Amino acid sequence: MKGRLKSYWTERKDLVDRALDALLPGESDFPPILHRAMRYTLFAGGKRLRPILAIVGYEIAGGKDISEVLPFAAALELIHTFSLIHDDLPAMDDDDMRRGKPSSHKVFGEGLAILAGDALFSHSFRLIAEADAPAEVKVAVIREITRATGPEGLTGGQVLDLISEGVEPSEGLVIDIHRRKTAALISCSLAVGGIVGRAGEDLLSTLRQVGAELGLVFQITDDILDEIGEKEKMGKGVKKDLERGKCTYVRLKGVEAALSDARALRDRIKELIREKIGEEKGWVLVELADYIVERSE
Ligand code: GRG
Numbered sequence: 619m620k621g622r623l624k625s626y627w628t629e630r631k632d633l634v635d636r637a638l639d640a641l642l643p644g645e646s647d648f649p650p651i652l653h654r655a656m657r658y659t660l661f662a663g664g665k666r667l668r669p670i671l672a673i674v675g676y677e678i679a680g681g682k683d684i685s686e687v688l689p690f691a692a693a694l695e696l697i698h699t700f701s702l703i704h705d706d707l708p709a710m711d712d713d714d715m716r717r718g719k720p721s722s723h724k725v726f727g728e729g730l731a732i733l734a735g736d737a738l739f740s741h742s743f744r745l746i747a748e749a750d751a752p753a754e755v756k757v758a759v760i761r762e763i764t765r766a767t768g769p770e771g772l773t774g775g776q777v778l779d780l781i782s783e784g785v786e787p788s789e790g791l792v793i794d795i796h797r798r799k800t801a802a803l804i805s806c807s808l809a810v811g812g813i814v815g816r817a818g819e820d821l822l823s824t825l826r827q828v829g830a831e832l833g834l835v836f837q838i839t840d841d842i843l844d845e846i847g848e849k850e851k852m853g854k855g856v857k858k859d860l861e862r863g864k865c866t867y868v869r870l871k872g873v874e875a876a877l878s879d880a881r882a883l884r885d886r887i888k889e890l891i892r893e894k895i896g897e898e899k900g901w902v903l904v905e906l907a908d909y910i911v912e913r914s915e
Contacts, residue, residue, distance in 0.1 A: 621905075633684060635666070638661075638692050645657055651730060658719075668695055668807040671829065672690055672691040674906075675810065678895060678900065679812045679825075690759055691807075692742075693763070694763075698803060700735040700742075701772055706723065706731075708723070716853065759814065765802075770802070775802065779864065782865040785865060796837040796867070801834045802833070803833070808826070808829035828903060832887060832907060835910055839880055841869075843856070843913075848914065851914050851915045888908075
C-alpha cells in the first residue's frame with residue numbers, strides 16, 4: 619500500500635484498533651481465560667479491511683462523524699475474527715497459524731477457541747444494539763449482517779468449501795463459494811457504513827455491488843497468495859489449498875490465468891466505481907482495488 623491510500627488506511631486503522639480495545643470487555647474480566655482468548659486473535663494483527671470499508675461506505679454516503687460508525691465497524695471486525703478462529707479449527711481448515719501467531723485453538727485448546735469465537739459473534743450484536751443510532755438504522759444493519767453471515771453468505775460458503783474438498787472445481791462452484799465465504803462480508807461492510815451514513819437505496823445497492831466484486835477479487839488473490847505467497851507476509855501457512863484439494867480459482871485456472879482474470883475484474887470494478895460513485899468520492903475504493911490485486915499480505 620502506498621501514497622494517500624496508505625495514510626488514509628493508517629489513520630482509520632488506528633481509530634478502529636482503539637475502538638476495538640475500548641468496546642471489548644477487559645482481559646481480566648471474569649472468566650479471564652475467555653477474555654484473553656477473545657482478545658488474542660483480535661489483536662494479533664489483522665489488516666482491518668472490513669471495518670475500514672464500513673468507514674469508507676459511511677464517508678461516501680456523506681457521514682462526517684466517524685465515531686458514529688465505529689461501533690458498527692468494530693462489530694464487523696469481531697464477526698470476521700470469529701470466522702477466522704472457527705475456520706482454523708481442526709474440524710474446518712485445520713490451520714496452525716493465523717495473523718502471524720499460533721491459531722487460537724493451538725494456544726487455548728479447541729473448546730475455548732470455539733467459545734471465544736461465539737463470544738465475539740454475540741458481542742458484535744451487543745455493540746450494534748448499544749450504538750448511538752436510531753433503531754431503524756440498527757435493524758437495517760442487523761438485516762444486512764445476518765444475510766451476509768447466514769446460509770446465503772459466510773456459513774453457506776463455508777459449508778460449500780468444506781464439502782467440496784477433493785471435488786473437481788467448476789467455475790460456477792468456485793465463484794459461488796468465493797462470493798458467499800468472502801465477498802458477502804466485504805460487501806456487507808461497505809453497505810453497513812452506507813446505512814449508518816444514511817445512504818439512499820441507489821447508493822446502497824452500488825456499495826453492495828462494488829463490495830461484492832472487490833470481495834471476489836480479494837478471494838481470488840487470496841487463492842493466488844496461498845500458492846505463491848510468503849508465509850511470513852501472509853501470517854499463516856501457504857500451499858494449504860492444494861494439499862486439502864480446495865476448490866480455488868488457482869486450481870481451476872492456474873496462477874497466471876487467475877492473476878490476469880483478477881486484474882481484468884479489478885479494471886471493471888474501477889470503471890464501475892468511477893461511473894456510479896465518481897473519482898472524487900470513490901478514490902479510496904479505486905486505489906483499494908489496485909492494492910487488493912497487487913498485495914502480498
Ligand atoms: C459468521 C455465522 C458465521 C459463521 C462463520 C467459519 C465460517 C462460518 C466462515 C469462514 C469464512 C472464511 C474464513 C473465509 C475466508 C475469508 C478471508 C479471505 C480471510 C482473510 O481475510 P484478511 O486477509 O485477514 O482480511 P486479516 O487477518 O488481515 O483480517
